Amino acid sequence: MTDPVRLSKRLAEQLGCSRREAELYIEGGWVNVDGQVVEAPFRKVEPGQRIELRAGATATEIAPVTLLLHRPAGQAAGTDAESTLRMLTAATHCSEDPSRIEPLQRHLLRQNELLPLEADSSGLVVFSQQREVIRTLSGSRNKFEQEYIVDVSGEPEANGLALLAKGIGHRGRILPKAKVSWQSETRLRVVLKEPAPGEVRMLCEAIGLRVLASKRIRIGRLSMAKLPAGQWRYLGEHERF
Template identity: 40%
Template sequence: MTDATSPSAPGAVRLNKRMAELGLCSRREADAWIEQGWVKVNGKVAPMGVKVTPADRVEVDKKAHGHQATQVTILLHKPMGYVSGQAEDGHEPAVMLINPRTHWREDTSPNRFSPPQLRGLAPAGRLDIDSVGLLVLTQDGRVARQLIGEDSGIEKEYLVRVTWSPPGSGPGDRGDITTDVQKAFPPALLARLRHGLSLDGQPLKPARVDWQNPEQLRFVLTEGKKRQIRRMCEQVGLKVVGLKRIRIGRVVLGNLPAGQWRYLGAHEKF
């Protein structure tokens, strides 16, 4: 085992990527830790940009773990009219709702709000401006990678209110079906929603799609393309008139009121 791995060594990858693969942190966190001198490779402090192989021993200083322990993950019931990420087109970002006044009074977490918790707090996934429900914001790169990493397969569940324009009817046509859509909507098109559609030239992964009530579908997805559910529905003549995310993995929205937030509990896992 050498002091530093040659960039051309078989299987060599950047240290920050290796640390993320090991589930230690996100790549961005890894870079910050390396910069602080908190990471050693084969017993020596690692320089920025170093490459490693699976044979190299990676050690992280307790200071990094202590820093990680103070990071928070927040569950927000995003209301309509807020964007998930950066402010755009005059609309406020959802993180603006994270303050002491909007903290759900029934939150059982021992955490107490403090301004440093907003530093680096970012959405792990997105909800459109006209969608509502469970939005996760986190300082923890491990959580972000789990929810939106390339290999993430975590389920996300939505309730989707729809109307249907049968073939031959135009937008706004009086032939649009707004009540008991379930009765009129062909089972073959429901099957296409479950599997058989493509977006951006790529076939979609199978989804669970069932009627929750005569005007509302329940979607369970394991991927998250931009405006995916709305675009899926458009392909089969459905128009989404209401969309609410109620679950991510094992974490549910529950009774959290719109516009309020709580901490992810220590016992909760996605």
Template identity: 40%
Template sequence: MTEPVRLSKRMSELGLCSRREADEWIERGWVRVDGIIVSELGSKVLPHQRITVERQAAAQQAKRVTVLINKPVGYVSGQAEDGYKPAVTLITADTRWKEDRAPTEFHPSQLRSLVPAGRLDIDSVGLLVLTQDGRIAKQLIGDDTSIEKEYLVRVQYSKPGRLPDADLKRLNHGLSLDGKKLLPAKVRWLNDDQLSFVLREGKKRQIRRMCEAVGLKVLGLKRVRIGRVMLGDLPPGQWRYLRPDEQF
């Protein structure tokens, strides 16, 4: 017999919302199980039971914004640390990209519950996603995500000559970090000192540690793509909204 699971967990598994959103909707009486409103937190359901949400929940979710920033060096992705500012402090009316064509109007209330969906190191630059939408966060950083992230990486080889082809193959599929084998990557030379990395995971300082393992020193790292969403011409330190027609 299948074990019951928490309603909020099941809603997240179905891609309806994040667990936090689910708990909020349950408390507000916006969730039905087999047509009956369930408003008690911690309620459990069986996998075959039908879960629906009221229109108010969908309307609230539609108002949630997702922001794309071209993060410069010196900003942390999440909470402030060691005196460094978080990337969310870059989001003001003045720093919105003038060419942003999204119809959304900026309001400071959008900064509430705006969290990074993935991270960029303090000394890395490029595309960073901040979102209020639990579905997007789960899509980008959930355990089962398969969304590619592409980086341009400027490197310096610590030995004479060029990186051997065998080591390039190891970067593609053959390295382990912290005792765990990495997922296959797509790594190729763009020119004499720049590599393209395409990853489907994001361990802490992963690219820098991968490069160290084959004798490469990273001089610069820039994320240029997450799934189908490109950094494009977004200037450093500026931001824009994810448009309704864009999907990762």
């Protein structure tokens, strides 16, 4: 009886190509095993299984991508990146993604969470494999404006929003200046540059308001727009932060 072998080895022998070319075909989603796409080069296959290369296959490196997730309220199971990263699956990819990028398993691996949200916040979260995006959002010189919608309760201090625009002290620290406006009787729009953990909440508390919920809807020029809660899409080729 012949033992199972790695799919990449079997495909290389079948096509007469190098092992690396076989891996690229597999990672690119071009290979079917018994009629099902398999993207794992190291998966073991049995001698009797049918291995097929799809029409139009190219052995090219998979370009790194950036993903935008609408993290829903109440589903942040922790403060670490892994709890949010687990939300990135093939099943949660937005069906109306305008990028037209063909989803691949490789796109969901080795993703770096950038400008992470606090555990009790929802909204726009960015994951990236792209060096230029990671450098842009992680650089100390690049302070991107972020926009939040915040549900609050309580009676605000008189002239409180004007105080927030000038910079206000709270709990022994000076908070960043913020542009704040009312969207309704219980909802605020808060815009500020890269808030540290807890600062959006402290800004509201500083003028006598209690935060009930907060949602990040924009980072720099990039808006979450109509991305459904719990789903993700690709950053488009021409989109910039």
